[in-house]
Amino acid sequence: MSDALRADALLDDVPREGRGRLKVFLGAAPGVGKTYAMLQAAQRQKRLGCDLRVGVVETHGRAETEAMLVGLPEQPLIRSEYRGITLAEMDLDGLLAARPRVVLVDELAHSxxxxxxxxxxxxxxxxxxxxxIDVYTTVNVQHLESLNDQVRAITGIQVRETVPDWILQEADDILLIDLPPRELLERLREGKVYVPDQARAAIDAFFTQTNLTALRELAMQTAAARVDAELNRRYRLQGQSAPAVRGRLLVGIHGNDAAEGLVRHAARVAERRHLPWSVVYVNTGANRGETELAHLQAAQQLAERLGGEVVELRGERVARTLIDHAYERRATLLLVGRSGARRGLKRLFMRSVAEQLIAAGQGLEVSILDQQRTPSRRVGEARRAADWRTYLLALLATLVATGAALVLSRYLALPNISLVFLAAVLVVAVRSSLGPALACAGLSFLFYDFLFIPPTFTFIVARQEDVLTLLFFLLMAVLAGNLASRQRRQLQSLRQAQAQTTALLDLSRRLSAATDVQAVCAVAVHQLQLLPDIEAVVAMRTKKAEWSFKGGALPDLNDQALAAAEWAWKHGQPAGQGTDTLPGGQWWWLPLSGDGQSLGLLGIQPLAGTQLPPPKRRLITALAQPLAQALGRATLADELEAARLHGQNEELRSALLASVSHDLRTPLTAMRGSIDCLASLGSGMSETDRKELLETTRDEAERLDRYIQNLLDMTRLGHGGLKLIRDWVTPADIVASALQRLQRVLAGLQVTVRIPDRLPLLYVHAALIEQALINVLENAARFSSPGGCVEVEIAADSNRLRFIVRDEGPGIPEAEREKIFDMFYTAARGDRGGPGTGLGLAICQGMIGAHGGRVLVDDGLNDRGASVILELPLSPQPEMEEGLS
Known part of the structure; x- marks a missing residue:
């Protein structure tokens, strides 16, 4: 490693005198817990005696975040008026005057x-x-300036508040705060990120499973890049290159028939040695035939299927390019195939790629695989048969140069005439290839000798210096033509590579944001149809062995196209147009497979009955591989989700049986006992005893009916079968009906009802709201002592109406106020509370939530008991008919 690089690393590591340290808590999205983690770190520092102060922290009303602020000294915010709005900002001058050791600054990207x-x-x-002053701060990955366009492409939202990337590069510590998207969405729905109205809008606009997964990947990539850069910097401090922490296997391939065997061998070696591996191809700019390209494409696709990474590099020296890439990736093993036989002077003066790697690859383990290769034609038909038009161009260029030279010979000296012919050679080389350029050089040599070298009109050279002039002219013409044609090949190669790389990058980026099979297919078809003059579709098999077409309009397939699709699906090989199987069809089918199983088919149809050109065919083949990987990932995700739901259903079934078995048996046992007494004693019983037994039977039957009704309601809620039949109803009628139905349950309690004189109408399913209120009232009755007070109140404002039920029972501790809405959870303690399945409040929350409302828990009467609040949104009130009030 150079001394300059080491010096730069030392300068970077020297702390600037008097400068504080920056710790960044990085997250993928709001709600993952960045602020909470920052406050946790601050609490630890405070316990160690550190002088810190809260500059600004946004809790967004989250109780757990506000609890972490307790005990931390806060710098008061500065409030200012702007266009009639009061804004609160961090007091920067106050913090600079106080000079604490650490300052907490939330939301780094804030304006x-x-x-x-x-x-x-x-x-x-x-x-x-x-x-x-040291600073602890938080930021989301979507606020990084370099990712702004990528975030907009993923989410469809332009992030206005951004942070320069160099801020994170200068940070002393970066902590990635991660939360799986599913858990974040659950926190959002539970109101732990935003208030419910904002939460629903956020889920629809930004917080989707797809967006959160893509943002999470960006956050992890950002943190990983920082770790990798830090590792390199630390080793540069010691004047060393960073070693491979885990090692890597690089496989150098060429476009021959041995490439696929080399890739398979590499996969086995990587598996045995537990190494990540990459397949590397060095593009030197040389012209590649269709056979070579086909071998290269097949080897790269095989590597991706086997779990390897595919890399294409550009350089004129293959061995040097491979070694540089190995050092850059911190590879430990370099595997190449044995070069073909070299003959003559080439064998004497040129070393093979493997020999060059062994000579120059210091610190690398170089392995050479000698394979039996099937004999093949060294040059394909396309490379042997030159285009006659390029040679015609060479002839015309030579004739034009000759005419120009004859005119200029009257004014210029003989040595200058050769430049005219050199210009013709360069034009031909740039416009065609090396062969026509050499032909132009040869013809120019002959015309130059015949027309301009004395004696003219002969091929005899009289003067010795003219011989050297001709030889140098021929040498310069050949070299110029070779260099110009090479530059043209490299330019064409770069253009093709750029187009393919752009298409692959765009497709991969969009596929990474798709989470289910339908989204993956839609993205793939959309991206493929951006290519001109093609129609694309993804075909998949259903469980009934029928074709299902996804991602686009239903294609019009004839029998031949369906037969080609069947063959491609069955054999796992391409079929249809341009293949050896059913080539007469209009559709080209490419199998999409992963982990040894068929996932689907990619169908391509050229429009207007044309044939797909080879470059476009290769591009589509390259695009099919990331599509197959994304399809396999989405399919696996769907299967895992189905398995998870199945497991949850089994757990729910077990919990249901365990919870309700006793509660259903108890009323049945009481009813059977009463009936047995009535049957056995008959008329021997007094009228009072008979009436008491009958009332007991009725009460137990009603309780059993409520249990069964709760179970049925919970089943409908869980399977989406709850239908809302809305109508306008007065809140007072709902309360009166619920109290009437629970007259016996509430007997012995002091029930107080508070209903304002004027209340808005509710547009709800009245029976469901009444049932929810009944569940809450029954819960209050169960937890109230005999003679206790229960209060029912209705309150309303401009947007919400609340049913409030208060009691004087044992109350609900803070730690259990969220759990009571879980199915089969009961807060009964000892003998207080009586029997119950734990479904009442869960059903209540489901019914109110179906109307867009929420259920809240608060303290009860006289600082005792609990209050359950059913909050419902108010719809615009209907216009009353004239004469009605």
Whole structure:
């Protein structure tokens, strides 16, 4: 390693005198817990006696985050008026005057209020760091400036508040705060990220499974890049190259028939030695025939199917390019195939790629695989048969140059005439290839000798210096033509590679954001149909062995196209147009497979009955591989989700049986006992005893009916079978009906009802709201002592109406207020509370939630008991007919 690089690393590592340290808590999206983790770290520092202060922290009303703020000293915010709105910002000057050791600054990408010293909060942070104050801060990955366009492409939302990437590069510590998208969505629905109205809007607009998965991947890539850069920097401090932490296997391939065997061998070696591996092809710019390209494409696809990475490099020296890439990737093993036989001077003066690797690959283990190769034609038909038009161009260029030289010979000296012919050679080389350029050089040599070298009109050269002139002219013409044609080949190769890389990158980026099979197919078809003059579709087999076409319009397939699809599916090989199987069809079918199983078929139809050109066919084949991987990932995700749901259903079934077996048996036992007494004693019983037994039987039957009704309601809620039949109803009628139905249950309690005189109408399913209120009232009755108070109140504002039920029971501890809405959870303690399945409040939450409302829990009457609040949104009130009030 050079001394300059080591010096740069040392300078980077020297802490700037008086500058604070920056710790960044990085997350994929709001709600993953960045602020909570930052406050946890602050609490630990405070316990160690560190002088810290909260500059600004946004809790967004989250109780757990607010609890973490307790005990941390806060710097009061500065409030200012802007267009009639009061804005609160961090007091930068106050923090600089106080000079604590650590300052907590939430939301690094925040834009400050107009009139502040800095327009962005990250600029405030830089000033704190320059003052020698350590800063803990939080930021989401979508706010990084370099990812702005990528985030917009993923989410469809333009993020306006951004942070320069160099802020993270200068951070002393970056902590990735991660939360799986499914858990984040659950937190969002539970109101732990935003209030419910904002939560629903956020889920629809930004917080989708697809967006969160893509953002999570970006966050992990950002953190991983930082770790890798830090490792390299640490080794540069010691004047060394960073070693391979785990090692890597690189496989150098060429476009021959031995490439696939080399890839398979590499996969086995990587599996045995537990190494990640890459297949590397070095494009030197040489012209590649169709056979070579086909072998190369097949080997690359095989490598991807076997779990390897495919890399294409560009360079004129194959061995040097492979070694440089191996050092860059910190590879430990380099595997190549044995080169073909070299003859004559080439064998004497040129070393093979394997020999060059052994000579120059210091620190690398170089393995050479000698394979039996099937004999094949060295040059394909396309490479042997030159295009006659390019040679015609060479002839015409020579004739034009000759005419120009004859005219200019009257004014220019003889040596200058050769430049005219050299120009013709360059034009031919740039416009065609090496063969026509050499032909032009040869013809120019002959015309130059015949027309301009004395004696003219003969091929005799009289003067010795003219011989050297001719020889140097021929040498310069050949070299110029060779260099120009090479540059043209490299330019064409770069253009093709750029187009393919762009298409692959765009497809891969969009596929990474798709989470299910339908989304993957839609993205793939959309991207493929951006290519001109083709129609694309993804065909999959259903469980009934029928074709299902996804991602686009239903294609019009004839019998021949269906037969080609059947063959491709059965044999796992391409079929249809341009293949050896049913080539007369209009559709080309490519199998999409992963982990040894068929996932589907990619169907391509050229429009207007044309044939797919080879470059476009190769591009589509390359695009099919990431599609197959994404399809396999989505299929596996669907299967795992189905298995998870099946497991949850089994757990729910077991919990249901365990929970309700006793509660259903108890009323049945009481009813059977009462009936047996009535049957055995008959008329021997007094009227009072008979009436008491009958009332007991009726009460137990009603309780059993409520249990069964709860189970049925919970089943309908869980399977989406609950239908909302809405109508306008007065809230007072719902309360009156619920109290009437629970008259016997509430007997012995002091029930107080508070209903305002004027209340808005509710547009709800009245029976469901009544049932939810009954469940809450029954719950209050079970937990109230005899003679206790139960209060029912209705309150309303401009947007919401609330049914509030308060009691004087034992109350619900803070830790259990969220659990009581779980199925089969009961808060009964000892003998208090009586029997119950634990379904009542869960059903209540489901019924209210189906109407867009929520269920809240608070303290009860006289600082005792609990309050359950059923909150429902109010719809615009209907217009009353004239004469009605």
């Amino acid at each position: 400050n209020a107009p009139g502040s010293r800095h327009s962005k909060r990250w600029q405030d942070v830089l000033e704190l760091l320059e003052a020698g």
